[in-house]
Amino acid sequence: MLKMKIPGIMSKKGSDLSKKAGMAPGTIAYVGEARAFTPWIDVIEYGPETFTEAHKIEPDHCPEEDAGPSLIRWINVTGIHDIEVIKTIGNKFGLHALVLEDIVHSEQRAKLEDYQDYIYLVVKMIGIDPKNKEVTTEQLSIVIKNNTVLTFIEDEGDLFDTLRERIRKGNKKLLISGADYLLYSILDTIVDNYFIVLERIGDKLEGLEIRLLTHARAADVQELHGMKRELIYFRKFIWPMREVVSLLSKSETLQIKGNTSIYLRDVYDHCVQAIDTLETFRDLSSGLMDVYLSTLSNKMNMVMKTLTIISTIFIPLTFIVGVFGMNFNIPMFGDPNGYNKVWIFMIVLVATMLIWFKRRKWF
Amino acid sequence: MLKMKIPGIMSKKGSDLSKKAGMAPGTIAYVGEARAFTPWIDVIEYGPETFTEAHKIEPDHCPEEDAGPSLIRWINVTGIHDIEVIKTIGNKFGLHALVLEDIVHSEQRAKLEDYQDYIYLVVKMIGIDPKNKEVTTEQLSIVIKNNTVLTFIEDEGDLFDTLRERIRKGNKKLLISGADYLLYSILDTIVDNYFIVLERIGDKLEGLEIRLLTHARAADVQELHGMKRELIYFRKFIWPMREVVSLLSKSETLQIKGNTSIYLRDVYDHCVQAIDTLETFRDLSSGLMDVYLSTLSNKMNMVMKTLTIISTIFIPLTFIVGVFGMNFNIPMFGDPNGYNKVWIFMIVLVATMLIWFKRRKWF
Amino acid sequence: MLKMKIPGIMSKKGSDLSKKAGMAPGTIAYVGEARAFTPWIDVIEYGPETFTEAHKIEPDHCPEEDAGPSLIRWINVTGIHDIEVIKTIGNKFGLHALVLEDIVHSEQRAKLEDYQDYIYLVVKMIGIDPKNKEVTTEQLSIVIKNNTVLTFIEDEGDLFDTLRERIRKGNKKLLISGADYLLYSILDTIVDNYFIVLERIGDKLEGLEIRLLTHARAADVQELHGMKRELIYFRKFIWPMREVVSLLSKSETLQIKGNTSIYLRDVYDHCVQAIDTLETFRDLSSGLMDVYLSTLSNKMNMVMKTLTIISTIFIPLTFIVGVFGMNFNIPMFGDPNGYNKVWIFMIVLVATMLIWFKRRKWF
């Protein structure tokens, strides 16, 4: 799980990716956050009329190959940091070394590889951590071989709980369809979750917009910048996802049957819509910096006008009274109305200036 | 109906889309503004020589399948928020579950799906609310099956009144053409309406341009930003529309006949023209922020010059008179022309400064 | 004729386009500037050995179909605002209703439509009004059917005078070539005229550049913005023109013969060159706003430095003399050199400050 907070992502990402440099290609080395728990395996088997479920079974007892005709088996592995577990399962299903390498490398780009007798997908789940309300990303590897769907997730999560519940409750469409429909259901769940994060960003953007247009504070720029970052990273995850789903929906692999294509096309439409919304948010947020700078300029103008009006009025007046503060024997000192004359002159001067400022629309 | 006012759109959009997360795919759930009225159905049937019309009929009485040879039937459903109504109609016409899901989901992107024996279109109507003069968007779903055209709109509206009137009055071209020509007439009406909104934006842009070039106020930035938003959203709606019409005009489906293609090509040309105008507005408005910032900078320059001229002239003078305000026994106090000499010195100083400012073109 | 002056274009454009909304498709309604004169028709017929010319003939007497073997007939209609005239001619040549609709709609995008037995082109002429030196645009519709070339222009103009003169004088290449070569000659004339407008914009840009780099005034921003507008609109007209000419030069329609392709390719090259020049101007002008803002900033810096130097020097001095203006019995008053000591102190202070400023390169 990768948190999209300000500095975290980059340094961590960098170090993870560079860790592989120098290793032999095909070396299966875990790249990702350090985790302590022991990975476990859950197995669900279902068909039009049967349903069985097994929790936390040992890797060695993980079933091999297919469950039986018209039975779908979904094997979910929670935790990819124990290389031995991944290797054991990989051997059972005859997965290519590069696939195993990718499964335990949690910094992949979404992709689809067709290995003739099975297909391998990497997708990115994006969600909001219920604890600290931060955006999190997690990598999901999916392998489909005949009627078996293998999924590998990084950490425990409840994203697929509703999907499992639907299987348990015997959702008809699911039960009578093949492994490809289960794949579709998984992808659909993931893409639907993108909109929750987009909604959150949209809400923030809205609040920011109102503040920036009215009384911008320096902290708002930080928030705007943080949001732009989120959008940049989100975009990096979501565009390859669109590609993967597009490939799947056009795919002529053995694993995807014709009548599932229309459903995958629907997921594709949702991906495109998520991208559309994302790009709209990017366009909106890129305009906001300009708005903020103009608000700042406007404020500065106000401040400077105030200073200029006050200075322009009182500096000459101070000079005038300074003149009569000189210790010369100034002729006007003899004039009994001298003091009043000075005041009259000063009042006329100020009035003239105020008219001049008024004409220039300074206030 | 979705109003494009400043913050509204985003939060609403977000929540609508995320509502679907967690539901089983294919679940038909209304996504959109809450509405209270009971949906109703209007049916028009016409042919070269006949015309019948039925208002506000019950969903159960909605006619099934075709009216008869060379008869076109247009069934319009107003209100998509009652799922039962949509399901009833969907069953009558054998529509796919995903189509029904899309019909009641009012936040779709314009798209075209070809289901062999019928085609399904989602398009976006953009108009101006006659009450509050705000830009509104509404989703229109169209299904064409043989000689029947099914349309689903979100709310009551008068956009198609003139089209219905033309049918009633027996527009010859319409009466002798097929369902595809009716589809063309509907799309043509929608695209023509885009230009009304574009005109409004153009008028605003023009007013803004004049103001920003002359005496920009802070409120103008808000208006400019609001207009950019409108353009961003408009663009998001209009580009997929262009794609849909392009696909239709090239389409080789059973529903679109060859001689209607040239008309659809005409709608496509209008779409492209609307996009051209939109992009022109975007180019113009993106230049305006720069203009505004330069106007602001110019104003600031003026303000600062005023301050600097006044300060530069009077601060040294104030120092000079301050010197003679000191309670020392300054030699010049004995000079009877001392006071006049000080004035002469000060006048010469001011004159020198004014010449210096003049040469630098400060005023 | 559409003038590209500051606010005019948009409001007019908007209203024209939205006028069509609500009309039945295929309705032939004039869209464009109001005009009072009666349209007229000029006919030129020529062949290798013959040449006849007829001026201002009635629409009803407009010749139909072809003049005879190896004779080219050029029918030019001046004025498209009288729908009856257009309809009469349309009927004579069997033009499609959509073509007639487009001919009288003066806000089209350049396009090419192939109707099997004739081709229809819309192109944009851009020129400079000899009276007020403003950029004007006019729409030209061209129909080619066998050996007849029909042209429709909005208003009287002298753009094609030299072309007609060449025919009259018996330009050999023109006389022995077909209608497609006449079409080429017309397009060549139009594209050559684009360069006159580009030259004018180039001249303006050059003047502006020199001014902005040296002593920018606020009015220059207005001019820069006006020029950017012109470029935006020019671009909108010229890109579709390029497409049309490209299609023509590759076209395999009956109307364009093989040996004319090479000439059309030449017009295409000129279009591309015009676009190149246009984009170069856009690049140049987009850099100018930055230059202007930096010039402004520089000026501001100068102004502020002046203020700061004067204030920093004289404000402390004023304080010092203020100290000795206090009515306390200050010890130094007893010192006969007190007054001189104060001056020495002040001179040292100013000298120190000047050195400090000098070191920081403030002047």
Added chain:
Amino acid sequence: MLKMKIPGIMSKKGSDLSKKAGMAPGTIAYVGEARAFTPWIDVIEYGPETFTEAHKIEPDHCPEEDAGPSLIRWINVTGIHDIEVIKTIGNKFGLHALVLEDIVHSEQRAKLEDYQDYIYLVVKMIGIDPKNKEVTTEQLSIVIKNNTVLTFIEDEGDLFDTLRERIRKGNKKLLISGADYLLYSILDTIVDNYFIVLERIGDKLEGLEIRLLTHARAADVQELHGMKRELIYFRKFIWPMREVVSLLSKSETLQIKGNTSIYLRDVYDHCVQAIDTLETFRDLSSGLMDVYLSTLSNKMNMVMKTLTIISTIFIPLTFIVGVFGMNFNIPMFGDPNGYNKVWIFMIVLVATMLIWFKRRKWF
């Protein structure tokens, strides 16, 4: 030869191009700088074993057609401003009227035309004038017909001297290869020269970068703007060149033989590298304006801080001493320590302010 100095290029270019407007297409009219000298022709003939050279021969004596089997003839025409010369040569080689028109039109875009029995190329030479160190551009037209290579240059130049020298000295590869290898050698020379200009721009950019990052002056903005202009024009010349070379290297014309393709591909690689370098320079220079503006802002900040610190300290002090300059009978005047108390108060005040400024990191 076209100099890329600040205002020259545009006005000249504009007028040249617009000169053609109104002329009949195919009219051979010189477009370019006025030149006085009489054009001359140089002929080189070489084969595996022979080499002959003729200087400044008359157009009428220019050899026609091929020199003989396995002999390559290179005819170079210096000066394209005398139309008669061009026409004479054009007739000898049967060149199309449009080719002649293009040869004498020195404002062409690089292009390649295949006229079946010969190919015609326009390319742009870019170099540095050895006299005034300015960037110059010159147009080169090349015609290849069988074993003859015709080149047309605008003015005398030494660009191909080294190439001629290689032929004279009997470079083996050149002597045994065909006319297409000579073409390759010419193009290679031209593209290699692009890098000399790029180097010059790179040097300027480097100097500018250092200055802008440290002590930017207003003149630097002018230089930066001038360099951006050079890059814009360079780009306009070099992209079409890349296209031409790409077409040549893929070409299946009779004039280019298979084994020369690999050499042309090498020239193409150099073109791409030149474009890469150019785009890198563009990216770098576009970042520099931002750097300059931030440097300016920084300086302004410094200036304003200085002003603010001085003003904030001394303006209140001046007020305080002003209070005791009032001619009231202020109680403190009676206090013998009054004067010292005032000083103590003022020193405490200044110290407080300095601490405040220090905490805010103002200095």
Added chain:
Amino acid sequence: MLKMKIPGIMSKKGSDLSKKAGMAPGTIAYVGEARAFTPWIDVIEYGPETFTEAHKIEPDHCPEEDAGPSLIRWINVTGIHDIEVIKTIGNKFGLHALVLEDIVHSEQRAKLEDYQDYIYLVVKMIGIDPKNKEVTTEQLSIVIKNNTVLTFIEDEGDLFDTLRERIRKGNKKLLISGADYLLYSILDTIVDNYFIVLERIGDKLEGLEIRLLTHARAADVQELHGMKRELIYFRKFIWPMREVVSLLSKSETLQIKGNTSIYLRDVYDHCVQAIDTLETFRDLSSGLMDVYLSTLSNKMNMVMKTLTIISTIFIPLTFIVGVFGMNFNIPMFGDPNGYNKVWIFMIVLVATMLIWFKRRKWF
């Protein structure tokens, strides 16, 4: 080895590339940094069961052609600045003159050339110099002919030490695979190293971001600009690399066998990921300049507010006390409470101003 420090790269690059201008094409001339050492050759031969290694052998003793069936020979040349060495090896393997020219020209763009019986690749290694921590780039030329892999590097380096170690230790996959798998291993090592540099840039970006958002200094702009430069150059190297690997993975040359494609596809995925990360960094860094400018503006606003508040309060007060400093016989002097009244007036004035500032949220 090319260091990406501020001015170095450009001037050096420029001069290197322009050096070739004027030389005959195909001239083998070293372009790159001056180097003094004598190039040497290392040879490794291995097969499923054998392994031999030879260090620093003479060019003349360099083995020719293949080692034997199922034996892979890797010949590595360190140092490309001695043209004779390159020519000797080139002759032994029958390399084309253009290939030799490219090998010794260290400023190439990554590319792939297929010469039927061998393929030639240029790739760019990017690393961090262990001594001065600067980013360095080095060119690597690779030739694959049957079972022999020829590599040419500019300078001694330890990048491939781990790869050689793997061969020595008898990595099974390597030993049983062909020359194409060795090529893959080399490319994989290079691309993995890109991530080390990306990590470094990411770390810098992170530090910069935090500083710019909080207390930006002028030096940070220099660092930001330097980082943008690094990204621009990195991008220039990495995009062509992606092309090369993509071509290789799709290649149907004799040198690349089908089952190596999947490995090359993996390297391609890493390239794309590096580009993704790079573009993300570019997006992030381009937003940072805006952030910096807004931080600067904000600071300026603070400074100006301070100045304005102090000036606005004390300048009028100074005027007031100045009035009573005049040597007139002001009536209030007679008032025993005069002095106190003045103070009361001044305190009320200041209080009013503070309230006014507070309301405008100036502090």
